[in-house]
Amino acid sequence: MHSGRRAFLWVESMPKQEVRTKWNEIPPVFQYDSAMPVHTLSRRSFLGFSAMLPWAVSARAAKSIPLGLELYSVREELKKDPEATVRGVAQMGYQGVEFYAPYFEWSESQTKQMRRLLDDLGIRCFSTHNDSSYLSPEHIGRTRDMNLILGSKYVVMASADPKAGLDGWKAVADALNFAADGLASSGLKAGYHNHKREFIPVENQRPVEILAKNTKPSIMLQLDVGTCLEAGSDPVAWIRANPGRIRSLHLKDWSPEPAKGYTVLFGEGAAEWKNIFEAAESAGGVEYYLLEQEGSRFSELETARRCLQSFRLMHPA
Numbered sequence: 001m002h003s004g005r006r007a008f009l010w011v012e013s014m015p016k017q018e019v020r021t022k023w024n025e026i027p028p029v030f031q032y033d034s035a036m037p038v039h040t041l042s043r044r045s046f047l048g049f050s051a052m053l054p055w056a057v058s059a060r061a062a063k064s065i066p067l068g069l070e071l072y073s074v075r076e077e078l079k080k081d082p083e084a085t086v087r088g089v090a091q092m093g094y095q096g097v098e099f100y101a102p103y104f105e106w107s108e109s110q111t112k113q114m115r116r117l118l119d120d121l122g123i124r125c126f127s128t129h130n131d132s133s134y135l136s137p138e139h140i141g142r143t144r145d146m147n148l149i150l151g152s153k154y155v156v157m158a159s160a161d162p163k164a165g166l167d168g169w170k171a172v173a174d175a176l177n178f179a180a181d182g183l184a185s186s187g188l189k190a191g192y193h194n195h196k197r198e199f200i201p202v203e204n205q206r207p208v209e210i211l212a213k214n215t216k217p218s219i220m221l222q223l224d225v226g227t228c229l230e231a232g233s234d235p236v237a238w239i240r241a242n243p244g245r246i247r248s249l250h251l252k253d254w255s256p257e258p259a260k261g262y263t264v265l266f267g268e269g270a271a272e273w274k275n276i277f278e279a280a281e282s283a284g285g286v287e288y289y290l291l292e293q294e295g296s297r298f299s300e301l302e303t304a305r306r307c308l309q310s311f312r313l314m315h316p317a
Contacts, residue, residue, distance in 0.1 A: 064317060065281065067308070068096030068126050070250060070292035074300040075100075083117055085301075090121040092305050098290050100129040101158065104146065111149045118151065126288045127154035127222075127248065129193065132161070132172075135179035144186050154220055154248070155183055156191035162207075169207040173214035180216050191220035193250070199231035206233075212242055221245045223284075224292075225271050226252035226262055235271070239279040246284030249276070251311065252292040262294035266307040273314055 069089050071078055077085040089097060097118075106114070118125060128150065134143045135157055147155050157176060162168030172192075180190040192215070198208040212221060223246050228235045239246045253269030254262055260269075267273065280286040291311060296303045 065286055066095040066124075066126070066288045067311060068098055068124075068288055068290045069094045069304055069308075070098045070100065070129070070290045072100045072129070073291065073293040073304055077300050078102075082114070086114070086117060086123075087121060088301055089304065090123045092301075092308055094123065094291075094304075094308065096124040096126040096288065098127045098129060098156075099125060099150065099152075101131050101134075103128060103150075104130065104134055104143070106146070108145075108149070111146050115149050115151060125150040125152045126290070127156050127191065128152050129156050129158035132157050132159070132175065135175060135182075135190065137178070140179060140182045144183055144188060147188055148186060152188070154189050154191045154222075155179065156193050156220070156222055158193050159195055160192075166203050166205060166207075166210055169202070169210040170214055173211050176211070176215050176219050180219050184218070189218055189220060191222050191248070193222045194224050194227060196227040196231045199228055199233040208238070212245070217245065219245075220247040222248050222250065224250040224252060225276060226250070226254035226269070226292075229254045229270055230261075236275050236279045239276070239284040243283045244285035246280060247287045248290060249280055249284075249286060250290050250292040251307075252294070263296050265293070265296055265298075265303065265310060266291060267310040267314060277315055 071085070071089070074085055074089065077088075086097060103111075103114075115125075128147055130143060133139060135155065143155060157172075157179070160169075160172045160175075162172050176190055176192055183190055192211055194208055198211070199206055208221075221242055223235060223238065225235050228238060251266055251273075252262065253264050253266050253271050255264045255269040280289075289311075291304070291307045293300075293303050293307060298306060
């Protein structure tokens with residue numbers, strides 16, 4: 001049996017997760033307080049309420065972009081105990097995770113065990129970060145199978161080291177298109193994650209523009225906000241220039257102060273998050289956000305917790 005089919009069968013055979021609904025996640029319109037008086041509705045009032053209900057639900061749903069953690073943020077903890085780290089991240093309130101390159105070294109058994117843990121915790125693997133070689137003809141099959149087991153949707157090329165010049169970046173675009181074709185039949189999608197270098201012009205063109213122009217529309221352009229800022233580019237302008245393709249963002253802040261740089265917590269740096277969220281949700285096609293931290297004055301887990309608190313204040317559900 002083909003290895004990809006085995007992965008599908010394993011996923012399909014897993015028990016369905018019990019639905020866990022927290023009271024504070026229920027829209028107020030659906031909440032009932034036993035201390036409140038009960039009123040009967042006239043037919044006219046009922047019809048008016050019924051007409052408003054779909055709008056209220058859709059309006060809330062439109063703003064409900066899930067938040068995950070890029071696990072590079074807790075890389076040292078992950079090395080010590082992957083399962084305990086993922087459990088701790090879920091207990092903080094993160095709704096998903098993005099695994100990074102070391103996941104590729106797991107056995108099939110380890111990968112299945114991690115999926116069981118994710119399901120037990122009620123969180124998802126939104127995507128994985130991958131070395132460019134993982135999307136090559138030699139490794140794309142294993143990458144596909146592992147991502148199917150984890151329940152991922154996007155297989156993201158985390159970085160590239162192309163040959164000099166624009167042709168080198170066009171070759172990266174070709175590699176992404178190849179990966180997209182190889183993943184499509186399994187329901188997976190390819191993506192690319194920028195760093196600072198993609199926003200620095202080469203032969204009067206920014207490599208990130210070469211990638212956007214020469215890749216299939218199905219390929220996600222995952223925006224790392226901090227490195228975009230460090231390069232002197234405008235993340236809002238980039239999002240609006242690529243409607244529907246900025247399907248996830250790394251919410252990494254950055255400070256122009258040399259002593260701070262990427263060590264600032266989310267909300268402490270130069271990023272104009274309100275404008276970035278508005279652009280991502282009105283034009284970018286964002287499906288999920290990922291907090292990411294290079295390091296800070298706090299421990300890794302405490303940093304992740306504080307960034308989540310700041311996000312909730314800045315972007316209430």
